[in-house]
Amino acid sequence: MNYKKLESRIVFIDGYCVLCNRLANYILKNNRDESISVASLQGKTAEKSLPKEKLESVDSVLYLRNERLYDKSTAALYVISDIGGWRSVLKILFVFPKFFRDWVYNKIAKRRYEWFGKNDSCELPDESTNNRGLD
Secondary structure, three states: OOOOOOOOEEEEEOOOEHHHHHHHHHHHHHOOOOOOEEEEOOOHHHHHHOOHHHHHOOOOOEEEEOOEEEEHHHHHHHHHHHHOHHHHHHHHHHHOOHHHHHHHHHHHHHHHHHHHOEOOOOOOOOHHHOOOEEO
């Protein structure tokens, strides 16, 4: 898949997941250089931009970063790192093997609706995000 036509950094989240929506709002609020946009995995941007198999598994955050697509723990760590500031120290978690990081990630992802809830519809960010909330 050629991602060159898209913005350089887009986080794709499960739009119905309360935890994921909190993450999206956190990203949009704290990414001061406004280099990261957010889109729902159920939205038009994801539908026209991502491979079908990625759309079918909404159990993972996806991060399009500099023309590469990351998922699960790797996506989450790159997003947090790219937000900048003190959060960049969390890059140290890359020392753990991907299989272990993804195991932890999967445990949380599997229970995210149970622990944090599920929205009836996709929440879109408000106007204060300078149109970085994509459909």
